[in-house]
Amino acid sequence: MLASLLTAGSANAQEYYEGIRSMDIYSTGEWIEIDGLANEECWANSAVSVQPVEVVTTDWGVEPVEIGAYAASFQAVYDANYIYYFIKVVDDTYIPYDKDQMKGDTGVDNVELMFFPDPAGRDEYHSSIDARSRGLSQIRIWPGATENQTSGGGYAGGRMVEGKLTGLEYKSVRTDYGYDIECVLPWSEIMPEGTEGNLATGKSILMDVNIANCEDYESNNRLFIMGWSGSDHNAWRWNAEFGELNFKGELPTSGVAEVAVDAEAPVVYYNLQGVRVANPENGTFIRVQGKQTTKVAL
Numbered sequence: 001m002l003a004s005l006l007t008a009g010s011a012n013a014q015e016y017y018e019g020i021r022s023m024d025i026y027s028t029g030e031w032i033e034i035d036g037l038a039n040e041e042c043w044a045n046s047a048v049s050v051q052p053v054e055v056v057t058t059d060w061g062v063e064p065v066e067i068g069a070y071a072a073s074f075q076a077v078y079d080a081n082y083i084y085y086f087i088k089v090v091d092d093t094y095i096p097y098d099k100d101q102m103k104g105d106t107g108v109d110n111v112e113l114m115f116f117p118d119p120a121g122r123d124e125y126h127s128s129i130d131a132r133s134r135g136l137s138q139i140r141i142w143p144g145a146t147e148n149q150t151s152g153g154g155y156a157g158g159r160m161v162e163g164k165l166t167g168l169e170y171k172s173v174r175t176d177y178g179y180d181i182e183c184v185l186p187w188s189e190i191m192p193e194g195t196e197g198n199l200a201t202g203k204s205i206l207m208d209v210n211i212a213n214c215e216d217y218e219s220n221n222r223l224f225i226m227g228w229s230g231s232d233h234n235a236w237r238w239n240a241e242f243g244e245l246n247f248k249g250e251l252p253t254s255g256v257a258e259v260a261v262d263a264e265a266p267v268v269y270y271n272l273q274g275v276r277v278a279n280p281e282n283g284t285f286i287r288v289q290g291k292q293t294t295k296v297a298l
């Protein structure tokens with residue numbers, strides 16, 4: 001799988017990439033109101049997996065920090081024109097968007113959505129390769145923002161005008177555990193022209209989700225960044241660790257998707273806030289086995 005770009009360190013690189021995540025995503029014809037509430041049927045469908053955002057990202061050579069009770073997860077569905085997210089964050093140091101207090105785009109709690117349109121363009125050895133000019137899109141959104149403000153880079157960044165991206169809409173809701181965000185993004189603003197074919201059923205694109213935690217406005221600094229697939233701070237420009245988003249077509253009405261599972265992979269459970277649970281019982285949980293994630297009732 002590794003390209004000829006790899007040097008003598010290829011064995012270590014192969015081990016490094018074993019953490020790449022993969023998720024199946026289903027299309028829906030349901031109208032999704034962007035109100036920050038998981039009140040659509042699609043979000044309760046067991047085929048719409050809850051993906052934990054649990055990787056503590058770091059700069060190379062820097063030890064990960066302690067995250068305490070912080071946790072995050074997301075779900076996603078799509079249709080012909082848009083991709084939709086529902087994101088849950090457990091955060092006891094809520095620092096929302098506030099233009100009068102914040103000193104920079106990354107100095108408050110934020111969510112970054114990254115996309116790359118073609119898995120064949122994944123960079124296996126990425127210490128000096130920048131994918132932004134080849135179609136990588138980065139979109140940043142904030143809890144507490146009320147006017148769909150955004151920032152970012154790459155293809156999508158080039159389409160932003162005065163902090164807005166056509167068709168982007170999101171709404172956050174403050175919760176007793178942190179916050180939720182519901183978001184819709186148009187494919188036209190994140191997929192370069194000519195790559196739309198990769199959105200067809202049976203095809204895939206690359207994606208990652210980063211969620212950053214801050215503790216105050218004054219320091220203008222992120223305590224840590226959690227990632228879905230990648231463990232490197234540089235997902236805004238490097239696609240090597242992006243996960244795979246696999247388009248499966250229409251959402252099963254039964255709520256049960258037929259999936260292939262690695263029977264030898266260990267099974268790990270999380271609650272719906274993305275917190276790992278050792279002995280799940282009497283509730284609904286996220287079951288992760290290998291690269292397959294499902295929602296189960298126990």
